[in-house]
Amino acid sequence: MKVSYFPGCTLKNKAKDLDLYAYKSAEALGVTLEEIENWQCCGGVFTTAKNEVATKLSSVRALKEACTKEQPLVTVCSACHNVIKQTNHAMQTDKDFAAKVNRYMNEDGGYSGETAVYHYLEMLRDLVGFDTLKEKVVNPLKGKKIAAYYGCLLLRPNSVMNMDDPENPTIMEDFIKALGADAVVYSMRNECCGGYVSVESPDLAKNKSNAVVNNAKAQGAEMIITACPLCKYNLVKNGADIPVVYFTELLAEALGVKEDTNE
Amino acid sequence: MNNNKYLREELLRQSGVNPKKCMKCGKCTATCPAFDEMEYHPHQFVSMVESGDIEPLLKSESLYKCLSCFACIDRCPRGVEPAKLVEAVRLSVIRKQGGNRLSADDVPSLLDEDVPQQLLVSAFRKYSK
Amino acid sequence: MQRVGVFVCWCGSNIAGTVDVKAVAEALKNEPGVVFSTDYQYMCSQAGQDMIINAVKEHNLTGIVVCSCSPRMHEATFRKTAAAAGLNPYMVEIANIREQCSWVHKDMALGTEKAIILGKAAVAKVNLNAPLTPGQSPVTKRALVIGGGIAGIQTALDIADAGFEVDIVEKKPTIGGKMAQLDKTFPTLDCAACILTPKMVDVAQNDKIRIFSYSEVAEVKGFVGNFDVTIKKNARYVKEDICTGCGACVEKCPMKKNPNEFNLGMDNRPAIYIPFAQAVPKVATIDPNACNMLKNGKCGVCARICTAGAIDYTQKDEYIEEKYGAIVVATGFNPISMDKFDEFAYNQSKDVITSLEFERLTNAAGPTAGHLERPSDGRSPKTIVFVQCVGSRCDACAEKGKEYCSKICCMYTAKHAMLVRDKYPETEVYVFYIDVRTPGKNFDEFYRRAVEEYGVKYVKGMVGKVVPEGDKLKVQASDLLANKQLHIDADLVVLAAAIEPDKSARPLATMLTASMDTNDFFTEAHPKLRPVESPTAGVFLSGACQGPKDIPETVSQASAAAAKVIGLLAKDKLTGNPCIAHSDELMCNGCSSCANVCPYGAITYEDKEFRMPDRTTKVRRVASVNPAVCQGCGACTVACPSGAMDLKGFANLQIMAEVDAICK
Incomplete structure (x- = not known):
């Protein structure tokens, strides 16, 4: 299976692990990630104002x-996924916006939201299948108590993201179980880490991040996994005393392709 | 007040929010993770824009504390989407000349070894034009 | 040619506000057949009706057109007026210029134009009307009540009290419904069981009432006065007439760990069970999904222990056919699922419960024998947070929850909060509310007592998130009056879940051809004036199947529905609707299209001899309509390929004349 792939700026720089392990793991699962040519940064956040057009063009180009x-578009970074999926939704539902974008782009045939956007986790669940994934695991992560951290960007707004139950999601827990580990369920897993506000108010980010880590630990977590570089940064910077790793790293480890990449 | 009436309509149009749907339950404010840092809270954004009392919001630091986590949007029983209104008010400030909250000169002081690119681009998108 | 009189009603300003009624009366004067045309403020008033009667006499009218409200409102009124004037009642036509015109338009000129067109259509139709005489049908003097909660119980008792037979069909093993699960009732704090169970016994002992428990309605045919109903009696694997309800089998059953429905799954029951001590009928039921004997033939303990010999593992579902004159729907409500509201962590912590679960937790016959204990660890909660309006009053676009107010939650939450403070005064109790709605006798006084005498902390605001952490529930909420965000470490969180109609209501409505609203509540014939009748003749509504309501309101409505049923069953004959189908035998080719679409089974076929032009005879198969069964729906007239089938009072010619009048 071949899919289009949008890595995003952070994955080529501070979050190289997230990208590298995504590639290796996909390969092991029989999926080829074809990187979008000359992709540009998604902008990190989706501006909800209806008259904001130019900042969304890079997403539309990738789409x-x-x-x-004729491929689905797969993303790994939560932020890229959120921006691209929301942009795609706006192209599908907001005619004025789509018309403006298509005038800017001036490309053949225009674009009106035809591409299916998958987060890497959704690709594992819906295109590969967690059962298949389970079969391909060579190093089951037995006995590890792992807490999934969704944050906000993967799940909200639910009417657009439509990934899972936004208040009691299971996709990452199912992923953890497929790798052979124990999933720790904790209620703060869909609350904000503080996001970009760590620039403005580091204390706010610290409080939010600590509340997440403490809740995960209180429910027995020994490790936290995330799909978002900013979530990881905030949790780690604010003193998480359990490991916070990208979900793709865990995946690569379970699939036995992690060591390859370190060579 | 005329000026406010125009601004009010512009904010509602750009955000797509209909504050009349609000039933004043306060769930947005109950769920807001940035509450402690905010002078005006999500439910106040909704009611103050609706009543045209927008000046205090334009000047408020609250604009820069919203995390855009969308919890208020997903949990509002009435589908009001307060975060979109906060964003519309913030844009109306930073889109004005001199309204930028963050400039390139600020970047070096923000950097540490681990700062992901995502943090900087997000912050610039939220705080500057 | 008819001599038609036109009467345009103002309906106060309801019509006259958007329609120039004088212009309408004036314009219709010129229509064919019209010899008199006038307008009046309230045509349905005595003075208005007298005006019609006088005009009929003075102008020798043979047909009447009333331009007024919907025929559903006053067609019957004006038919009576016509009869009083010596006309056949079916020589009246109504032009609906209120619901279909003045109420939906704002522009006076356009509204007037449309009203004139509607009036012209009615005149064109009445010109082709013929006098009709309704037939009569007998009434089966027995009523069916579907649902055995407090609504169904009260309705059945009242009907039986008037001397008519009543059957109750209840899908659960016992009657009693939701009220049987409640602890105390607001605002008097009567013990629910103490006032309900005597009524259940009354039902059991009443020789006019039969209870079909563990049963459901499988099929409904027929019409008002003559319903044919098939009742499916599910196999309970216990002979009802032999079982004494001694409970020995329940004691000895080895399959003990099945979620107890009556306690909302908060404890377990055996595979053979009696839902609660005062169940009616007090008969055991075997859960086929839990019983080893039924699943794999290995056990048989209950059959051995039963001295009466009531156990029958071979019992099959049974279908019973009965005739009824009237049907009462009393299918009740359920709390909605909390799955889409997990910001309150209902699926993440056992200590987040619904209000109905709270009722069981405080009920002396509940899983904790009435001691308020946390479901997770059995400890008594020191801080309880009640959350109102969970899933009620939601925006339709939010795609979760209900748009309506569930009506009962404010009061039962006040009751719960008050009872906790009364029994466990050291417990801190918070109630988060959006509005406190207490319109009812002694309701507001009750709520104020909870605040002022019992010290319940009412907070204007909503809970945003509940986070289970350790053995606490971290509640994050808003206090809007203080403009604060509150963080409360609670031991128990109680959600006032919205209520919705029982899931059985929708398929039942289809069987009864009774209408429902978008929320699956049954629609009443008129929201104000006929609140306990369905628009479908002979079908009546009792209790929460029609909308959220509390016990006193349910009981009032139940008795009102009973009164309507009694009024119907007291008649020996029902006057039918003469607007029924008839087939022109000369045109009918016996194709069966009409019989295939008839929802009432009113069409049969007969072989008839016809004389041919050459004086020979030929036998042909032709349709024949049973006038007592036909309801005049008109489906057959549309299905008929040869145009043989027609509807009296709504003949194809008449409809075409209306269309012509509108288009010309």
Whole structure:
């Protein structure tokens, strides 16, 4: 299976692990990630104002390229996923916005939201299947108590993201179980880490991050996994005393392809 | 007040929010993770924009404390989407000349070894035009 | 040619506000057949009706057109007026210029134009009307009540009291419904069981009432006065007439760990069970999904222990056919699922419960024998947070919850909070509310007592998130009056879940051809004036199946429905609707299209001899309509390929004349 892939700026820099292990693991699962040519930064956040157009063009370009190749577009970073999925939704539902974008883009045939956008986790669940994933695991992570941290960007707004139950999601827990580990369920897993506000108010980010880590630990977690570089940064910077790792790293480990990459 | 009436309509149009749907339950404010840092809270944004009392919001630090976590949007029983209104008010400030909250000169002081690119681009998108 | 009189009603300003009624009366004067046309403020008033009667006499009218409200409102009124004037009642036509015109338009000129067109159509139709005489049908003097909660119980008792037979069909093993699960009732704090169970016994002992428990309605045919109903009696694997309810089998059953429905799964029951001590009928029931004997033939303990010999593992579902004159729907309500509201952590912590679960937790016959204990660890809670309006009053676009107010939650939450403070005064009790709605006798006084005498902390605001951490529930909420965010470490969180109609209501409505609203509540024939009748003749509504309501309101409505049923069953004959189908035998080719679409089974076929032009005879198969069964729905007239089938009072010619009048 071949899919279009949008890595995003952080994955080529501070979050190289997230990207590298995503590639290796996909390969092991029989999925080829074809990187969008000349992709540009998604902008990190989706501006909800209806008259904000220019900042969303890079997302539309990526979507259009996947559409031309008749492939689904897969993302790994929570932020890229949120921006691209919301942009795609706006192209589908907001005619004025789509018309403006298509005038800017001036590409053949235009674009109106035809591409299916998958987060890497959704790709594992819906295209690969967690059962298949389970079969391909060579190093089951037995006995590890792992807490999934969703944050906000993967799940909200639910009417657009539509990934899972936004208040009691299970996709990452199912992922953890497929790798052979124990999933720790804790209620703060869909609360905000403080996000970009750590620039403005480091204390706010610290409080939010600590509340997440403490809740995970109180429910027995020994490790936290995330899909978001900013979540990871905030949790680690604010003193998480259990490991916070990218979910792709865990995946690579279970699939036995982690060591390859370190060579 | 005329000026406010125009601004009110512009904010509602850009955000797509209909504050009349609000039933004043306060669930947005109950769920807001940035409450402690905010002078005006999500439910106040909704009621103050609706009543045209927008000046205090334009000047408020609250604009820069909203995490855009969308919890208020997903949990509002009435589908009001307060965060979109907060964003519309913030944009109306930073889009004005000199309204930028963050400039490139600020970046070096923000950097540490681990700062992900995502943090900087997000912050710039939220705080500057 | 008819001599038609036109009467345009103002309906106060309801019509006259948007329609120039004088212009309508004036314009219709010129229509064919019209010899008199006038307008009046309230045509349905005595003075208005007298005006019609006088005009009929003075102008020798043979047909009447009333331009007024919907025929559903006053067609019957004006038919009576016509009869009083010596006309056949079916020589009246109504042009609906209120619901279909003045109420939906704002522009006076356009509204007037449309009203004139509607009036013209009615005149065109009445010109082709013929006098009709309704037939009569007998009434089966027995009523069916579907649902055995307090609504169904009260309705059945009242009907039986008037001397008519009543059957109750209840899908659970016992009657009693939700009220049997409640602890105390607001605002008097009567013990629910103490006032309900005597009524259940009355039902059991009443020789006019039969109870079909563990049963459901499988099929409904027929019409008002003559319903044919098939009742499916599910196999309970216990002979009801032999079982004494001694409970020995329940004691000895080895399969003890099945969620107890009556206690909302908070404790377990055996595979053979009696829901609660005062169950009616007090008969055991075997859960086929839990019983080893039924699943794999290995056990048989209950059959051995039963001295009466009531156990029958071979029992099959049984279908019973009965005739009824009237049907009362009393299918009740359920709390909605909390699955879409997990910001309150209902699926993440046992100590987040619904209000109905709280009722069981405080009920002396509940899983904790009435001691308020946390479901997770059995400790008594020191801080309790009640959350109102969970899933009620939601926006339709939010795609979760209900748009309506569930009506009972404010009061039962006040009751719960008050009872906790009364029994466990050291417990801190918070109630988060959006509005406190207490319109009812002694309701507000009750709520104020909870605040002022019992010290319940009412907070104007909502809970945003509940986080289970350790053995606490961290509640994050808003206090809007103080403009604060509150963080409360609670031991128990109680959610006032919205209520919704029972899931059985929708398929039942289809069987009864009774209408429902978008929330699956049954629609009443008129929201104000006929609140306990369904628009479908002979079908009546009792209790929460029609909308959220508390016990006193349910009981009032139940008795009102009974009164309507009694009024119906007291008649020996029902006057039918003469607007029924008839087939022109000369045109009918016996194709069966009409019989295939008839929802009432009113069409049969007969072989008839016809004389041919050459004086020979030929036998042909032709349709024949049973006038007592036909309801005049008109489906057959549309299905008929040869145009043989027609509807009296709504003939194809008449409809075409209306269309012509509108289009010309």
